[in-house]
Amino acid sequence: MLDEVPRDGGVEGPIVIANEFADVVVTRVHTRNGVRLDIWSPRRGTRVQLDAVELDCLSYQEPETFTEMLERKPGG
Template sequence: MSEPAAHAENPDAGEALEYPRDGGNDGPIIIANEFADVVVRKVQTRNGMRLEIWSPRRGTCVRYDAVALDVLSYQEPEFITNLLTRTPGA
């Protein structure tokens, strides 16, 4: 039996969007380039599901819940650019 399609509403356009599926992969995702590498994975905590982002080069890790990720999704690109200009740990 197939899983029913999950939908979300796009508040800007008022249209229903189908959630993308990951194909059932539970393993971590590694994203890297010449400047950085991160390991992203879904983790279950006592407070619910979180997205964990770990930087092996820096030895830092952060976990975000759905609300925090939602807030990131509607930030202006300039906000992220300003974050990138900061020196980590300073």
């Protein structure tokens, strides 16, 4: 089943995901340590690059994990 999906998702260039609360620009980047997903928040001026293991870790989090993260103050 997974073999049916192109490994690169068939997407070229950055993807912008936005709503009234936030906007992010997501790009696949190649680094010396392999491919990373670059997630940039223009409103905040922050950026993170995540590898496959870190992204996989996100996939098995409960929704409450993200709720708790949103309730915390940035940098706190």
